[in-house]
Amino acid sequence: MHFHLVVQLLVFSLFLINVVHSIELVTMTIGAAVVGAGYWLFGKSDGGKDRRDKIRDSVDPCSYYECCTPKYITYDIEGLKADLQKRLFGQHIVNTTLIPALRAHVKNLESSEKPLVMSFHGTMGTGKNHVTDLIVEHFYKYGEDSKYVHKYYARRDFPIAAEVELYRVRLIIEIEEAVRKCKRSIFVFDEVEKMPAGVFESIASILDYHNHVGGTDFRQAIFIFLTNAGGDEIANALNGIMSKGTFREQTKIQDFEYIAEMAAYNVEGGLKSASMIKSGLIDHFLPFLPLERRHIASCVRAEFQKIKQKPKDEDVSYIVENYVSYQGLFSKYGCKRLNKKVQAMVEECYDGLCSPECVAYVIDGLKSDLKRHMFGQHIVIDTLIPALRNHLENLERSKKPLVMSFHGTMGTGKNYVVDLIVKHFYKEGKNSEKVHMYHGRADFPYDNEVDRYSAQLVKDFQTETQSCDPSIFIFDEVDKMRPIIYNRIASILDDPSQTVSKDFRQAIVIFLSNVGGDEIANTLDQKIAQGTPHEQTKVQDFEHIFEVSAQNTEDGLKRIVTSGFIDHFLPFLPLERRHVAGCVQAEFRKLNREPKEEDVSYIVENYMSYQGLFSKYGCKRLIKKIQSMVEEW
Known part of the structure; x- marks a missing residue:
């Protein structure tokens, strides 16, 4: 009995020893981990600070949500x-007054004695809302969407007097x-002249020189009042x-400030007889001067730029004189209605291309889009734009369709250029009834149906079109089409009078092919090896390739290439890594992302295949790869 008890005690003692030992091991492990983590975070290496910043950001709610901090209020x-x-056009007084006023307020925020209060006065379309929007855009990271931007509108917020x-x-x-x-909030009151008189009496005290009102400090805030009150008086004074x-540019704020102040105080509206005016609480009355024709012209150009277009001077002059109403020297509505007028002119051009x-x-x-979105294809841009411009400017005198053939390896931009052309020519783009697209064997799959295919082609070519509104016929993967189809196309191009419609002569025909792509790449490789930069090559360096390549293709394609029907052979050059990087950045921007340089480099080097200097598939496979990468993020 005692022996068993002794054995049990011994076993229990061994168990306790093992437990203590295990605890010591755990304690040592935890201690080592703490020491390691401490060194990782606070060691002398440069990475320690970066890691601490990342951890701080991961637990800081302001990393995820807008806060009243300099990160969000810039x-x-x-x-x-x-x-x-x-x-901003025609507002030199605003430019010279507003910036010092804002800079002084921002520079002395902590010692500010009162909120910054400004009142913008002028007729419609002179830029009052535009300037306010710019202030908000540059002061708040999220612009108008910031929760610290507060806008009030007369008819919405104060409709009943x-x-x-x-x-x-x-x-x-x-x-x-x-x-x-947030002490640094901004408050904007629009259409003040339509607000009920006395509506601002309750806030006069918070606009004054007080440390606190009701326990709240308002001194870092900004208040802006927008009104048409005084606009006519300002215009008369300027005249x-x-x-x-x-x-005009020699006038000063002193010429108009009292006019604006008196108009605001005496005209019916939110500021009529307002105590904030009587007490001198509005720091700046800014006059927005009426606009002359030259200022309207600047607005017109700015509106075209918004839709990524560059109008000629005669386009601008036409809008300035025919789309805008004037009272004497000045525009009746400023630039207010130009946005829709410019868009209307754009719509007119979609309906026909008769006018210069x-x-x-x-x-x-189209040229602007090509320069922004095409990479490594200077020859295409330099050849295509003059060819299209010349054809369109001479539509009524055209004796034959404009026929072009695009050649290059995969992913160099042949289809993309076609997409841009139809996008700029037709409102509906590829869905326009004027756009006819044919894809190699997809549209002409069976040998025993070639007669039907040929008949359909002739019918499409014979379709009546409106004058000055040319149709476009696009043949993709022509190297995969059947010879008899080429022969039928070639016979029509050889004699356009076969078609019922004389307007077929205004048409544009484009062939897309990989034929000659490898030869173009080899020629470019040699040119670069000989010291000629990619961007200094010319169309003449590659033109001979197409005829030589056609000799080794099906009889139908050979006939088209060698017959003289084609006005322009356009070589699409293979893309180098820098061009692929341009494509990567463009695809990220389509997804509203701005990639880091290391992300772009990673994709260029790890997601793409290369043959020597050039990408094997151009930019063809980038879209899905980038979408996948963004989803992983």
């Missing part, structure tokens, strides 16, 4: 100044709540000054 004064100089007392109470409550959440020989203005609009827009 106060980009210099960026705003540059944008005003580029995008009889309820002005209710509006006063609501307004002071909303502003106090907003400033408690009078100019009639005496003073140039519309031809210029379409071709210049």
Whole structure:
């Protein structure tokens, strides 16, 4: 009995020893981990700080949500100044007054004695809302979507004059709540002249020189009032000054400030007899001067730029004189209605290409798009644009269709260029009834149906078209089409009079083929090896390739290539790594992402195959690869 007890005690003692030992091991392991983590985070290596910053960001809610911090409220004064100089027209007084006012407020935020309060006065379309939008855009990371930007509109927020007392109470409550959440909030009141008189009386005290009102500090906030009140008076004053020989740009704020102040105080509206005016609480009355024709012209160009177009001077002049109403020297509505008018002109050009203005609009827009979105294809751009411009400018005198043949390896941009052409020529793009697309054997699959295919082609070519509205016929993968199909196309191109419609002579025919692609790549490789940069090669360096290549193809393609029907052979050059990088960046931007350089380099080197200098598949397979990478993020 005692022996068994002794054995049990011994076993229990061994168990306790093992437990203690295990605890020591765990303790040592934890200690080592803590020491390692401490060195990893706080060691002297440069990576320690970066790792600490990442951990701090991962637990900081402001890394994920907008906060009232400099990260989200940027106060980009210099960026705003540059944008005003580029995008605001005819408002030299605003430019010279606004920036110092904002800079002084932002520079002295912590010692500010009162909120910055400004009132913008002028007739419609002179830029009051535009300037406000730019301020918001440059001050707040999320622009108008920032939760620290508060806008009030007369007809939406204060529609009933009889309820002005209710509006006063609501307004002071909303502003106090907003400033408690963020001292650097901005408040914009639009159409002040349409607001009920007295609506702002409740907020006069918070605009004054007080440290706190009701326990809330308003001194870092910005208040902007926008009104048409005083606009006519400002216009009359400017007209009078100019009639005496003073140039517009020589006028000063002192010439208009009192006019704006008196108009705001006396005209019916939210500021009529307002105590904030009587008490001098508005820091700046900014006059927005009425616009002359030259300023309207600048607005027109800016509107075209928004839709990525570059109009000719005659296009601009036409809109300035025919689409805009004037009262004496000045535009009646400023630049307010130009956006829709420019878009309307664009729509007119989609309906036909008779006018030189519309031809210029379409071709210049296409050229701009090609330069932005095509990589490594300088020869294509330099050849295609003059060819299309010449054809469109002479549609009525055209004796034959414009026929072009695009050659190159996969992914060099042949189909992409076609897509851009139809996008700029037709409102519906590829879905337009004027666009006829045929794909190799997909549209002509069976040998025993070639007669039917040929008949359909002739019918398509004979389709009546409106004058000045050319159809486009695109044949993709022509190297895979059947010889008899080529023969039928060639016979029509040889004698366009076979078609019922004389307007077929205004048509554009484009062949897309990989034929000659390898030879183009070899020729370019040799040129680069001999010291000629990619961008200095010319179309003449490659033209001989097409005829030689055609000799080794099916009889039908050979006939088309060697017959003289084709006006332009366009070589699409193989793409180098730098061109693929351009494609990668473009695809990221389509997804509203701005990739880092290392992300672009990683894709270029790891997602793509190369043969010597050139990408094996061009940019063809990038879309899905980048979409997949973004999904992984």
